[in-house]
Amino acid sequence: MKQFLGFIKKEFYHIFRDRRSLFILFGMPIAQILLFGFAITNEINNVDIAVIDLSKDATTKEIIQKIAASKYFTINQFLDRDADIETAFQKGKIKAVLHFEKDFSRKLIKENNANLQIITDATDPNTANTVTNYITSILQNYQQEQNKDVQVSYQIIPQTRMVYNPELKSVYMFVPGVMTIILMLVSAMMTSISITREKELGTMEILLVSPLKPVLVIVGKVVPYIFLSVINAIVIVALSIFIFKMPVQGSLFLLGVESVLFIITSLALGILISTISSTQQTAMMISLIGLMLPTILLSGFIFPITSMPLPLQIISNIIPARWFIVILKGIMLKGVGLSFLWKETVILVVMAIFFLVLSVKKYKIRLA
Amino acid sequence: MLPIIFVLPLLQLIILSNAATYEVQNIKFSYIDNDHSSTSRALIEKFEASAYFDVLEVFPSQKQADAAMLQGEVDVVLEIPNHFERDLQKKKAGNLSVTINAIDGAAAGVENVYINQIVQRFNKDIRTDLVQLTDKQSQLINITTIPSFWYNQTLNYKTFMVPGILVLLVTMITLFLAGMNIVREKEIGTLEQINVTPIKKHQFIIGKLFPFWVIGLSLLTIGLIIAKIIFNVPILGSLGLMYAYTSVYILVILGMGLFISNFTDTQQQAMFIAWFFVVIFILMSGLFTPIESMPQWAQIVTEFNPIKYFVEVMRMVMLKGSTFTDMLPQFSKTLLYAFIMNVLAVWSYKKTNG
Numbered sequence: 087m088k089q090f091l092g093f094i095k096k097e098f099y100h101i102f103r104d105r106r107s108l109f110i111l112f113g114m115p116i117a118q119i120l121l122f123g124f125a126i127t128n129e130i131n132n133v134d135i136a137v138i139d140l141s142k143d144a145t146t147k148e149i150i151q152k153i154a155a156s157k158y159f160t161i162n163q164f165l166d167r168d169a170d171i172e173t174a175f176q177k178g179k180i181k182a183v184l185h186f187e188k189d190f191s192r193k194l195i196k197e198n199n200a201n202l203q204i205i206t207d208a209t210d211p212n213t214a215n216t217v218t219n220y221i222t223s224i225l226q227n228y229q230q231e232q233n234k235d236v237q238v239s240y241q242i243i244p245q246t247r248m249v250y251n252p253e254l255k256s257v258y259m260f261v262p263g264v265m266t267i268i269l270m271l272v273s274a275m276m277t278s279i280s281i282t283r284e285k286e287l288g289t290m291e292i293l294l295v296s297p298l299k300p301v302l303v304i305v306g307k308v309v310p311y312i313f314l315s316v317i318n319a320i321v322i323v324a325l326s327i328f329i330f331k332m333p334v335q336g337s338l339f340l341l342g343v344e345s346v347l348f349i350i351t352s353l354a355l356g357i358l359i360s361t362i363s364s365t366q367q368t369a370m371m372i373s374l375i376g377l378m379l380p381t382i383l384l385s386g387f388i389f390p391i392t393s394m395p396l397p398l399q400i401i402s403n404i405i406p407a408r409w410f411i412v413i414l415k416g417i418m419l420k421g422v423g424l425s426f427l428w429k430e431t432v433i434l435v436v437m438a439i440f441f442l443v444l445s446v447k448k449y450k451i452r453l454a
Numbered sequence: 455m456l457p458i459i460f461v462l463p464l465l466q467l468i469i470l471s472n473a474a475t476y477e478v479q480n481i482k483f484s485y486i487d488n489d490h491s492s493t494s495r496a497l498i499e500k501f502e503a504s505a506y507f508d509v510l511e512v513f514p515s516q517k518q519a520d521a522a523m524l525q526g527e528v529d530v531v532l533e534i535p536n537h538f539e540r541d542l543q544k545k546k547a548g549n550l551s552v553t554i555n556a557i558d559g560a561a562a563g564v565e566n567v568y569i570n571q572i573v574q575r576f577n578k579d580i581r582t583d584l585v586q587l588t589d590k591q592s593q594l595i596n597i598t599t600i601p602s603f604w605y606n607q608t609l610n611y612k613t614f615m616v617p618g619i620l621v622l623l624v625t626m627i628t629l630f631l632a633g634m635n636i637v638r639e640k641e642i643g644t645l646e647q648i649n650v651t652p653i654k655k656h657q658f659i660i661g662k663l664f665p666f667w668v669i670g671l672s673l674l675t676i677g678l679i680i681a682k683i684i685f686n687v688p689i690l691g692s693l694g695l696m697y698a699y700t701s702v703y704i705l706v707i708l709g710m711g712l713f714i715s716n717f718t719d720t721q722q723q724a725m726f727i728a729w730f731f732v733v734i735f736i737l738m739s740g741l742f743t744p745i746e747s748m749p750q751w752a753q754i755v756t757e758f759n760p761i762k763y764f765v766e767v768m769r770m771v772m773l774k775g776s777t778f779t780d781m782l783p784q785f786s787k788t789l790l791y792a793f794i795m796n797v798l799a800v801w802s803y804k805k806t807n808g
Contacts, residue, residue: 104720104722104723106717106718106723106727107722107723107726107727110726110727110730111726113730114730114733117730117734118733118734118737121734121737121738122737124749124752125738125748125749125751125752125755126737126738126743126748126752127560127743127747127748128476128560128742128743128744128747129559129560129563129747130744130747131746131747132746132747133746134746149597171604175604175605175774176770176774176775176776176777176780177776177780178766178770178774178776178780181746194597198596199596199597199598200596200597200598201597201598201599201600202597202598202599202600203599203600203601203602204599204600204601204602205601205602205604206601206602206603206604207604207605207774208603208604208605208606208607208609209605209606209613209614209769209773209774210614210744210769211477211603211606211609211610211611211613211614212476212477212611212614213744214603214606214609215603215609216564216567218599218601218603219564219567219571220567221599222599222601223567223570225597225599226574228597229596229597242497242542242547242548242549242550242573242576242577243547243548243549243550243573244532244549244550244551244552244569244570244573245549245550245551245552246551246552246553246554246566246569247551247552247553247554248554248556248562248566249523249553249554249555249556250555250556250557251556251557251559251562252556253559254556254559254560254562254563255559256559256560258557258559259557259558259559259560271729275725275729276722276726279721279722279725280722283720283721283722286642287641287642366634366638366721366722366725367631367634367638367721368458370630370634370721370725371458371459371462371630372458374626374630374729375458375462375463375466376462379466379470380470383470383473383474384470384473388474388742389473389474389475389476390475390476390478390558390561392479392480392481392482393475393476393477393478393479393480394472394473394475395472398469398472398473401469412526415557416524416526419557420524420557422524422525426524426525
C-alpha cells in the first residue's frame with residue numbers, strides 16, 4: 087500500500103511539475119465556457135442584407151424600414167440590377183437580397199397583391215432558411231397592421247411558453263457539452279497518452295518488474311487524472327452557475343456522482359486505447375479521431391440527434407457522451423432525479439464495466 | 455500510422471458530414487385536445503401533414519404532458535382549450551397554448567416559427583372556408599413572398615458542412631503531426647544527435663515539415679474526391695485557386711506546429727497546447743455557428759483566426775465559384791500570417807541547448 091501511495095505521489099509530481107500543461111488543463115475549460123457564454127451562439131442576428139427596390143415608393147420604404155429596425159437584419163447596401171446579386175454573394179458578406187417588383191405599391195392597392203422576392207445565399211442552408219422565415223413573419227405583421235381596418239376574420243393566436251430555458255440562451259445548451267468534452271479530454275486522451283508514454287520511453291518495462299502489481303501501476307497512473315477531472319467539473323459548474331446564472335434545479339450530489347461515473351467510463355476508454363497503441367502519436371490520433379470528434383459531433387452537443395440519418399442515430403447510442411449530456415441537461419435544467427435518469431445511468435455503468443473488463447483483458451503484463 | 459493518418463479522417467468526413475445538420479426535423483409533437491371539435495381535429499391534421507412534426511400521442515391532461523416533457527419524450531406540446539371552436543365562431547378569436555422544450559434555444563426558435571406558420575395557414579383556411587367573402591374582405595392586401603435559395607436550392611446541409619469538415623481534418627492532422635513530430639525527437643533524445651550534425655537550421659526545419667505539407671495537400675485531394683463522388687458537392691470555382699490557397703494555409707499551420715514544439719518538452723504537452731488552440735480556433739471559425747451573430751469584440755478576434763479564412767475560402771470557391779479577386783482579403787491575410795508564423799518559429803528554434 088505504501089508503495090502504491092508513493093507511486094501515486096510520483097504521478098502527481100509528474101503532472102504538477104509540468105506547469106504549461108497544468109495551466110492549459112485549467113485554462114481550457116474556463117476559456118471554452120467563456121467563449122460559449124459570451125461569443126458563440128447559433129442564433130441568427132445582424133445578418134447583412136441588400137435591397138433591390140425597383141418601385142421606390144412609400145410602401146417599399148416602410149417595409150424596408152421595418153426590416154432594418156429588427157435586430158436580425160442590417161441593410162448593408164442597395165443594388166440596382168439583378169446582375170449585381172451574384173457579385174454581392176460572391177464577395178461573401180451579403181446573405182440575402184430583397185427584391186421588390188416594379189410598381190409594388192400600385193399593384194398592392196389596385197390588385198391587392200404584390201410580389202416580393204427573397205433571394206438568399208443558401209450555401210449556409212440554416213441561415214438561408216431562418217432569414218426567409220424571419221422576413222416572412224415581419225411581412226405578415228406588416229400586413230396585419232395594414233389590414234386592421236378591413237379585417238373581420240378569424241384569428242387563432244398561439245401563446246408560446248418556452249420551458250427550461252425561457253430566454254433561449256444558447257449557453258444552457260453548450261455548458262453540458264463543454265463539460266462532457268473537457269472530461270473526455272482529460273480522462274480519456276490524457277490517460278491514454280500518459281500510459282503510452284511509459285511504453286514508448288521504455289519505462290513501462292521498469293514499472294512492470296517493480297514489486298507493484300501491474301493493475302496497481304495502471305490505477306496509480308489513473309488516479310491523478312480522476313482528481314483533475316473532478317476539479318475541472320467543479321470549475322465548470324461553478325462558472326456556469328455564477329457567471330451565466332445557469333440554474334442547477336436538481337441535486338448537486340447526483341450531478342457529482344454521475345460526473346464521476348462518466349469520468350470512470352472515459353478513463354476505461356483511455357486505458358483501452360493505451361493497450362492497443364505503442365506510440366504516443368498513435369494513441370493521440372486514435373483518441374482524437376475515434377473519440378473526440380464523435381463526442382463533439384454525434385453526442386447531440388451541437389447538432390440535434392433526431393435530425394441525423396437513422397444509421398448515425400443508432401451509432402450515437404454507443405457514445406457515452408450522448409447519455410451523459412442527457413443526464414446533465416436533466417439535472418441542471420429540468421431538475422429531474424434518478425427516477426427519470428435511471429436508464430441513462432445504467433447505460434453508463436454498463437459501458438464503464440464493459441470497457442474496464444475489455445482493457446484488463448487486453449492489458450499485457452509482458453511487453454513483446 | 456499511415457492508415458490512421460489517411461483512412462480515419464476520411465471515414466470521419468463521410469460519417470460526420472451526415473451528422474452535422476442544424477435542420478430541425480422530426481420534432482416530437484404531442485397535444486392535449488380539450489375541445490374535441492372538428493376544428494381542433496382539423497388543426498391537428500395540419501400538424502400531422504407537416505414534414506417537420508412527428509405527431510406522437512394525445513395526452514389527457516397537462517400533467518401527463520409535463521411528465522413526458524421531463525422525460526424528454528416530447529419537445530412540443532400543443533394545448534387546445536375548452537370551447538375552442540365555440541369561441542372561434544363567437545368571438546372570431548381563439549387561443550392556443552404551446553409549450554416548447556427550449557434547452558436548445560435555436561431549435562426552439564425554429565420550432566416556434568414552424569408552429570406559427572401552420573397556425574397562420576390554418577387561420578387563412580378557415581377564413582375562406584367559413585366566411586363568405588364580402589367586398590370588404592376581398593380588399594385585404596396581400597404581399598406574396600417568393601423565396602429563392604441560390605447555390606443550394608434543396609437546402610442540403612451536407613453541401614455546406616463537407617467543405618467545413620474537410621478544413622477541420624486537414625488542419626487538425628497537419629497541426630498535430632507537425633507539432634508532435636519534433637517534440638518526439640526531443641523526448642526520445644534523437645534531436646540532440648541531429649543538432650550536432652552540420653545540417654543548417656532551415657534545412658532541418660524544411661526537411662521536417664515538408665512531408666506534412668504533402669500529407670496536408672493529399673488529404674485535401676482525397677477529401678475533394680470524396681466530396682464530389684459521395685456527397686455530390688458542386689465544385690464551381692477553380693481547383694487551382696483552392697490548391698494555391700491551401701498550400702499557403704498549411705504553411706501557417708506547420709509554422710504554428712513548429713512554434714508549439716519549440717516551447718514544449720513532451721508530446722503530451724505539445725498535443726495539449728495544440729488542442730487548446732485548435733478548439734478555440736474551430737469554435738471561432740464560423741464552421742458550426744455564424745460569425746456575424748457574435749458580438750463585435752468576438753468578430754474582431756476572429757480576424758486572427760486562420761481557420762476562419764480557410765473555411766470561408768473553401769465554401770466560397772467550392773459552392774459559389776468566387777474568384778481570386780473575391781478572396782483577395784483572405785489570401786493576403788493568410789500569406790501574411792504564414793510569413794509571421796514561420797519567422798517566429800524559425801527564430802525560436804534553437805540548435806543548442808540551454
